[in-house]
Amino acid sequence: MTAAQGQERDHEPARPTAEGRRPRPQTPGTHATAPCPARPAPPTFPPGPLCGAWWPRTDDLIEDLIASVDLSTLKLTARGIAHMEVQPSIGLAAVVVQPGPEVLDFQGRLxxxxxxxxxxxxxxxxxxRTDAEPDINAATLAYIETCVPDHSGGNYLAHVTVGLATLADLASIEAEPFEALTFSGRGISVYHLGNNGTAARPLKSWAARRDA
Incomplete structure (x- = not known):
C-alpha cells in the first residue's frame, strides 16, 4: 500500500488489474503531507484483524498523520515484566510500558x-494461522473485538511481548528488580495479528519524522 499520487479520470471507476485487484483511487495533487482528501463511504467487507476489519485504502490517511508527528516526542517508559495466563500453568510474558501523553494523543487521533x-x-x-498454531484462542478473539473501547486512552496497556513461560518461572522473573527505561521509536509499523495478539505478519512500515 502506498500513498496515492497522480490524477484519476473524473467519474470513471477503477478497472481491475491483471491480478484481479482494483488499483487505489487517485486524488489530484495529494501527497504524504497534504490534508486527508475526501473519502468514499466505507464498503461492506468481511471481518479483519486488529479490532475489526480495516479497509486497506487508509494508508494515505495514516501517512498524513505520521508526517505531522515528531516521533522523538512520543516517549514510553518500560516499567517491569508482567504476564497473562493463556493456558493452565502457562503465561504470556511482556515488558509493561507506560506511554507518555503525546503517545495517547497520537493514538486517539489514529x-x-x-x-x-x-x-x-x-x-x-x-x-x-500457521501449521504450528492452526487455531486462534478465544481470549485472543475477545481481546481483539474490544481492544479499542477497553484498551485505549487511559486503559491503554502498552507492552512488548517476550514469550511464553510457566507461571512458576514468571513469578520468579517478575519478582526480580527492574530498571526503568525511557525510549521512543524510530518508525511505525502495522502487522497482521496471530494467536495471542502477536505481530505475526508485517503489512507496512513508516520511517516517521524525528526533529531531535
Whole structure:
C-alpha cells in the first residue's frame, strides 16, 4: 500500500488489474503531507484483524498523520515484566510500558481517523494461522473485538511481548528488580495479528519524522 499520487479520470471507476485487484483511487495533487482528501463511504467487507476489519485504502490517511508527528516526542517508559495466563500453568510474558501523553494523543487521533473503516465480529479466519498454531484462542478473539473501547486512552496497556513461560518461572522473573527505561521509536509499523495478539505478519512500515 502506498500513498496515492497522480490524477484519476473524473467519474470513471477503477478497472481491475491483471491480478484481479482494483488499483487505489487517485486524488489530484495529494501527497504524504497534504490534508486527508475526501473519502468514499466505507464498503461492506468481511471481518479483519486488529479490532475489526480495516479497509486497506487508509494508508494515505495514516501517512498524513505520521508526517505531522515528531516521533522523538512520543516517549514510553518500560516499567517491569508482567504476564497473562493463556493456558493452565502457562503465561504470556511482556515488558509493561507506560506511554507518555503525546503517545495517547497520537493514538486517539489514529483511532478517530480509522473509525469509519472498522467492523466487528472478527473470527479466527481474520488472523494469521500457521501449521504450528492452526487455531486462534478465544481470549485472543475477545481481546481483539474490544481492544479499542477497553484498551485505549487511559486503559491503554502498552507492552512488548517476550514469550511464553510457566507461571512458576514468571513469578520468579517478575519478582526480580527492574530498571526503568525511557525510549521512543524510530518508525511505525502495522502487522497482521496471530494467536495471542502477536505481530505475526508485517503489512507496512513508516520511517516517521524525528526533529531531535
Amino acid at each position: 483511532i478517530d481517523g480509522l473509525k469509519p473503516y472498522v467492523g466487528s465480529g472478527g473470527t479466527a479466519d481474520a488472523s494469521v
